[in-house]
Each structure stands twice: as C-alpha cells, then as structure tokens.
Amino acid sequence: MGVFVMKYTLKEKLRFVKLHIEENVPIYEIERKYGFRADALKYFCRLYKVHGEKAFQKEEGTRQEYSREMKLKAIKEHFEKGRSQRDVAIELMLSDPKIVGDWITKYKQEGEEGIKDTHSREAYKLHDDKLLEKEYKKLLEDLERTKAENEYLKKSFPQVLERSKQTKKKQK
Numbered sequence: 001m002g003v004f005v006m007k008y009t010l011k012e013k014l015r016f017v018k019l020h021i022e023e024n025v026p027i028y029e030i031e032r033k034y035g036f037r038a039d040a041l042k043y044f045c046r047l048y049k050v051h052g053e054k055a056f057q058k059e060e061g062t063r064q065e066y067s068r069e070m071k072l073k074a075i076k077e078h079f080e081k082g083r084s085q086r087d088v089a090i091e092l093m094l095s096d097p098k099i100v101g102d103w104i105t106k107y108k109q110e111g112e113e114g115i116k117d118t119h120s121r122e123a124y125k126l127h128d129d130k131l132l133e134k135e136y137k138k139l140l141e142d143l144e145r146t147k148a149e150n151e152y153l154k155k156s157f158p159q160v161l162e163r164s165k166q167t168k169k170k171q172k
Contacts, residue, residue: 008036010095014056016041017048043097046090055093071103071115078104 019025031038047055077083089097
C-alpha cells in the first residue's frame with residue numbers, strides 16, 4: 001500500500017497558499033508545520049496565481065465533469081505541444097495534475113476509444129472506500145484468527161511437550 005496522505009479541504013489548501021504568497025511563509029515551513037507536501041503547495045500556488053480564489057471554490061454537492069473533448073484537448077496539448085501534465089492541469093483548473101496523467105495513461109493503453117466523459121475522482125471514492133473497508137475487515141479477521149491460533153498453540157504446547165517426553169522415554 002502507499003504512504004498515507006492527509007486530505008485537505010479546498011479552504012485549507014487556499015489558506016496554505018495565502019500563507020506562502022501573501023504572508024511570505026516559506027513552503028518548507030508550511031510542509032513541516034502542517035504536513036502539507038511542498039510539491040502540492042507549489043502546484044496550488046501556481047493554480048492560485050493563474051485562476052485566483054475561484055480555483056478553490058466548489059459548490060457543495062457538485063461534481064466536476066470531464067468531457068471527452070476536454071480530455072482529448074489536454075492529451076493533444078501534452079503530446080503535440082510538449083506541455084507538461086502540470087501546465088495542462090493548471091490551465092484546466094484541475095485540483096490534481098495526476099488527473100491529466102491518468103488520461104494520458106488511458107490514451108496510451110486504449111487509444112482515443114478509451115477516452116470517455118467522466119466525473120471527478122470524488123465519484124469513485126465511494127467505490128474505493130468500499131474496497132478499503134473490505135480489505136480492512138479481511139485483515140481484522142486474519143488478525144483474530146491468528147490470535148486464536150496463537151492462544152491454541154500456547155495452551156497446547158505443554159501437552160505436546162509432555163507427549164514428546166513420553167515418546168522419548170518409550171524409545172529408550
């Protein structure tokens with residue numbers, strides 16, 4: 001599994017950006033104090049400089065929709081114009097440059113046919129959360145079974161040891 005990364009709200013991300021841009025707090029100090037990754041903060045600072053606060057505002061209960069055309073345009077920008085995934089993501093006001101990377105990977109694997117209209121990653125989180133919950137339950141069950149086996153072995157060890165001694169005595 002990967003490294004645990006704390007999830008921050010858009011409001012918190014904006015606060016970190018303003019700490020750096022408006023109050024001149026060094027990026028690495030924000031990273032150390034709040035645990036917000038420096039590379040992510042650099043990305044959000046660029047996003048803020050290009051789009052302002054609107055990049056950090058989202059209506060409650062809404063999901064971002066990514067059209068096939070938008071994705072293909074982003075992929076074209078990357079391949080044909082040599083723009084980085086981060087630059088394309090900034091232009092599209094995406095909350096994570098990895099989104100463009102996902103589109104590019106899908107394009108490389110399946111071609112244009114693999115690129116379809118989708119919703120933001122938040123639509124898939126519920127599914128991911130269910131998978132994590134299932135894995136967590138399985139791990140807990142495994143742990144309980146292992147504990148029970150361990151207790152059984154602890155209790156049965158003296159008896160096994162006694163039988164072993166008796167067998168050795170009979171062999172002599």
